[in-house]
Amino acid sequence: MNSRIWSSIVLVALLLISSTLPLTQADGNDTSGRQAGPDVVVGDFHDFDVAITELTERWSIPGTQVAVMFNGTLVFSSGYGVADSESATNVTNDSKFRIASLSKAVTSAGILTLIQNGTISLDDKMVDLIPDLLPSQLLGCEYPSHSTSFSIDDITVSHLLNHRAGFDPSSDPTYWHWNTWESRNDDCLNIDGLNTDYDDGNLAPVSMERILSEWLRRPLDYEPGSDYVYSNIGYQILGQIIEAQSGMGYEAYILENVLTPMGINSMSIGMTMPDQRAENEVTYYDYENDFSPCHFPSGTDSQTGEPIFASEKDPDCGNFVIEEKDGGGGWIATAGDYARFLAHIDGTLTTTAFNDTFEYFISNPDAPQYSSYYGHGVFVSAANTDIWNHLGSFSGSSTYFKRVMVDAGGDENVPVIVVMFSNTKPTSSLDIDGSSWTSDRTSTIASVIYDVDWANLTASKPLPDNGSCTPGDTQPADDGCNTCVCTDDEIWVCTLIGCPDDSDQIPRISLWPGKVNQHNENGTWLTDPDGVSGGHPSIKYPSDYGGRELEYCQKFWPTTTQVVMQDNRENLTFYTEGNQVAYNTTKDVWICQTEDGGIPEFDPVDNPPWAGEDEPYSGSRVPGFGMAATLSMLGLVALFRSRRNYV
Structure with a gap:
């Protein structure tokens, strides 16, 4: 290994x-x-x-x-x-605890970095920022010309941040089990396509990208900007905007561009299954000890070919898939680190990530004069915008923060932030002392x-340490592979990226639905020269992915007889069709082996290079990941641990 x-x-x-x-x-x-x-x-x-x-x-x-x-x-x-x-x-x-919807402020902070670096604006149209997420037309569905006078073309970044984007589902699709998708009778949901792409549920759960694409084909529930309805869908889309506009995976982008400059290194996207959770992460307990069908199939019925969904505890896979809920509720954190994050976004602490944060986070063009309203990731008191709060919950998780101003004996009041995380969520109908x-x-x-x-x-x-750490300074870590940076608060923070072993010649592959597959030749990650493998839905290219890791290994190492998932995930660069647009992400990796666990012979099959219509791919090899990119990823503090990402 x-x-x-x-x-x-x-x-x-x-x-x-x-x-x-x-x-x-x-x-x-x-x-x-x-x-x-x-x-x-x-x-x-x-x-x-x-x-x-x-x-x-x-x-x-x-x-x-x-x-x-x-x-x-x-x-x-x-x-x-x-x-x-x-x-x-x-x-x-x-x-570490799942922070649930307190993740929305983290996503909002990522959006702010893109706004301040000029990549996007609050008024940008959603459809212009996530073209790859837009659904195809479907027979029987009026999309893209629904009978309503408004459409997804009207949604802006501002609408998504303030929960004014037109989404008001009676049932939240970001929580749906495969059985729910399969049983839906909706002309605008491509259930036949889902059955094909997910092998009738044997490859469940459905990825968040696919969930959103399917949902965007449906008519909106109200005109964007005309109402407020709290919705997870909007913040999941914001997470996709971060990926599409940065060219990086959501988690990697937030770590590098938001959390690391704040000196925060304990936060990461959580994992659903208990054996894949982070070090020091708590166990979660459903208050009623409820069980439901697990979102991940445990096997296939030998007679019917249908997936088997074993009954599991709700927090352990029976209620949701947390790694898919990244932008809307996927983060785990300590209460101390999340409080530190809040102290940066309210402007009490400074960061190189962004500036003028207070006005951004309390912003809402339709804020009421009284009561509370939703800003950009936080609830704000209209009567006193210094007062913030947010609730979050899953089965087995309940989170809360409150920000107020207190009299500390000086000329001005100062901010106090209280963060509370719990590893259960009491029943909402339960009443104690009224x-x-x-x-x-x-x-x-x-x-x-x-x-x-x-x-x-x-x-x-905190006071400076006699100038021993100047904000913006960088220095190599002791291992010679990682990099350390001095934050604005004069704290050294270093990446925890696994350093590559020069002798590593293990053949391995990685796949990302919707992008071109990657393979590792002699220690170097390379994108598939054909620019097609994995770049399309499996209904069009059924041999490229979808539980076909062995088949893809055999494309380059024909004597491969088995694949084994690597203990750690790796940071890779995937490309769109034709190897034209790059996206950095962190994905599962499969090792290609012979029957006895040995290294198979490298003998790639005939693999014509891409010859598409736009910017034809030359056939030259494009590295999937390089050392320069490694050293730039200052936020990958917690990514390289054993975990799986089901997509």
Whole structure:
């Protein structure tokens, strides 16, 4: 197997952190005697801490993590309860949680970078930014000329950010199981095409790109810009805009261009299956212990050929596919890192990623005069735009943040951000002392924020370390392969990219539906010279992908008899038809082997180069990935871990 050298460098962290132990440990021991971090008086947070403890106990929450950011400094961070009940592992400050819809602010931040670098604008039309996502016409469906006077041609980036894009589905397709797709009776959904491309469900789940393409063929529910309806679809489309306009995978782009400049290195897109989750990620518990058919088939019925969908716990694959929900709800994070992210987007902390962030995030051209409204990824109080919040939830996850301004004894009030993540979601209909979980949590945090004596808190913003780290400086990491950058907050952050082994000659392939397949010859990733393999739906080119990894290996190594998924994914460059437009992404890799696990003979079949109509491909080999590109990917901190991405 490939040998990888892993860097584990995150150098200087100049934050004043209060890292406290949970009141309720897995072993039941009382840990009320706490050790405070520098310049923080734990007594200031006593009432706050007790209130959070009582809240989690009142609702029988297995595990919770809370972080408090005061004027740009993390002053309180605590874990409560267990990250995993079976192993009796406690929640710590390093535990990672699914943040669900709190991911929308992350996607919005990515859109802001594209706006400020001139790539897109708020007024750009959606259809102009994602041409590859637009659906084909379908017999029996009026698309693209529905009887309504409005269409997807009217949707702008601004509409998507503010949930005013015309989407109001009675059932959210981003959650649909294959069985739901197959049973739909809708003239504008190409169910026959889905059955062909996904082998009647044996290749489920349906990719987010396909979900959105199918949905865009349907008529909108209202005229874009005329109403507000919260919708996951809009933010999934924004994630696709980031990919299409940057030429990078969504996760890779956000890591490099948003999170790494902020000094954040623990966030990544989560994985659905328990055995593929990140290090330090918690276990998720459905409050009612519900089971549903898993979104991933466990096998095929030998008699009917139909997929077998075993019943699994809802958070473990029975309710959604989190890696497909990237832009709308796919991120995992610690509460401390997410609080740090919020302190950057509200302008308290500066970053090289963007500027003038506050006005962007509270922006909505139709904001009401009173009550609250949706800005660009956050809910905002119309009466006081300094007050922000957002809720998020999945089966097994419940997240929340609140931003307020407090009197700290100075001439102006200063921002305080509270972030709370939990590894279950209490039933919405459940009532305790007259309150639901959502209202109890919201009111508790809103109340205890003001119990802290902020004016006498002896914490301040992080100070420079005598100029030892100048923002913008870069330096090689110790492994000679990764790169470190000094952020605006004077923190060294380094990539954790697996360094290639020069002796690595293992033949392997990677596939991405809708793009040209990649293969690795003698340690170098190359795109298929034909410019076609994998570049079209499998209904047109049925031998290119769709569970056909072995067949593609045999195209270059004919003696291949088996394929084995590589332990780690790799960052690659895929191309559109004709190898013309490049997209950086991180994908699964399959190793081509002989029956005994050996290296098959390289003897590619006759493979004529691309000869398309526009910009004919010359047939010269285009590298799939190079070292220069590797060193530029400063945000790939958490990508190279063992995980799968089902597309």
